[in-house]
Amino acid sequence: MDSPTPIQEIRLPILLEKSVRLFIKREDLNHSLIQGNKWRKLKYNLERASFEGKDTLLTFGGAFSNHIHATAALGKQSGFKTIGIIRGEKPEIPNPTLSDAEAFGMSFHFVTRSLYRDKYNPDFIEELKQTFGDFYLIPEGGTNEYAIKGCGEMMEELETECPTATHIAVPVGTGGTIAGMIRNRKNIKMEIIGFSSLKGDFIQKDIRKLLDNDFPNWSVNTDYHFGGYARHTSELIEFVNRFKKETKIQLEPIYTGKMMFGVLDKIKQGYYPKGSNIITIHTGGLQGIRGFNQRFGNLLVE
Numbered sequence: 001m002d003s004p005t006p007i008q009e010i011r012l013p014i015l016l017e018k019s020v021r022l023f024i025k026r027e028d029l030n031h032s033l034i035q036g037n038k039w040r041k042l043k044y045n046l047e048r049a050s051f052e053g054k055d056t057l058l059t060f061g062g063a064f065s066n067h068i069h070a071t072a073a074l075g076k077q078s079g080f081k082t083i084g085i086i087r088g089e090k091p092e093i094p095n096p097t098l099s100d101a102e103a104f105g106m107s108f109h110f111v112t113r114s115l116y117r118d119k120y121n122p123d124f125i126e127e128l129k130q131t132f133g134d135f136y137l138i139p140e141g142g143t144n145e146y147a148i149k150g151c152g153e154m155m156e157e158l159e160t161e162c163p164t165a166t167h168i169a170v171p172v173g174t175g176g177t178i179a180g181m182i183r184n185r186k187n188i189k190m191e192i193i194g195f196s197s198l199k200g201d202f203i204q205k206d207i208r209k210l211l212d213n214d215f216p217n218w219s220v221n222t223d224y225h226f227g228g229y230a231r232h233t234s235e236l237i238e239f240v241n242r243f244k245k246e247t248k249i250q251l252e253p254i255y256t257g258k259m260m261f262g263v264l265d266k267i268k269q270g271y272y273p274k275g276s277n278i279i280t281i282h283t284g285g286l287q288g289i290r291g292f293n294q295r296f297g298n299l300l301v302e
Ligand SMILES: *Cc1c(COP(=O)(O)O)cnc(C)c1O
Pocket: 036, 037, 038, 066, 067, 141, 143, 171, 172, 173, 174, 175, 176, 177, 178, 255, 256, 283, 284, 285, 286
């Protein structure tokens, strides 16, 4: 087994004031080439692809996607060819995510947004097979049963490393990561709260579907999306920069920054009882900062 990622304590005046302790599980340090939950999500998919005798991985994502980046990197490392079906037009100025993925050997196929929306349509998949030959398909964001299994291991590590944890906070996109954590949690007194990066309440239902069973004591907070997926405000950017200055921990504005903002805001509001031990998950995604700064003009201090 890989060694568990470290859990660090965060020290900020508000935590003393509210008598809670805050920790961060450094999943961003879990792999030399890529980091974060995308490694957990891909690990068993790669195993499955080998088992099925496939030599090519095909997956889907946006032009700044951590999942595209991770699939390209791990594909190269594990000897798979990789194909990325990318939403929208090819960017005129190459962005760092796609440039890296290309350097790792990924081939791209850019599709219109409407085609992308219908990407799991069997006719489209068949067309892709005609074009690219046989492949192992990994869904958008990597979320499938193998991803959920991989993310569950994060929970096993966490419960061993920190059995006194009372609350877990995790960023949510497609919900695969939190689903794995909910499913593998043994101590059901530990409350799991997801912080959604997307606008809307559909996510609870999506996660319930991924779980295929009823589990207690979890929820998703949808108050900290800052305008929706990949949207940001100056308040969020200032928070990410300030958090780095005060804790030396780099977050990014798409997922981890929104979650940490939400957790600290809830702490301020007194949501967590005195004596709580809150563990946040640093799901990685730091590769996206270069593209973010390229697009928006170096807002984030690196
Ligand atoms: C993809 C991603 C998430 C969201 O994970 P889901 O399993 O889709 O909910 C969270 N944080 C980071 C950094 C990511 O790259």
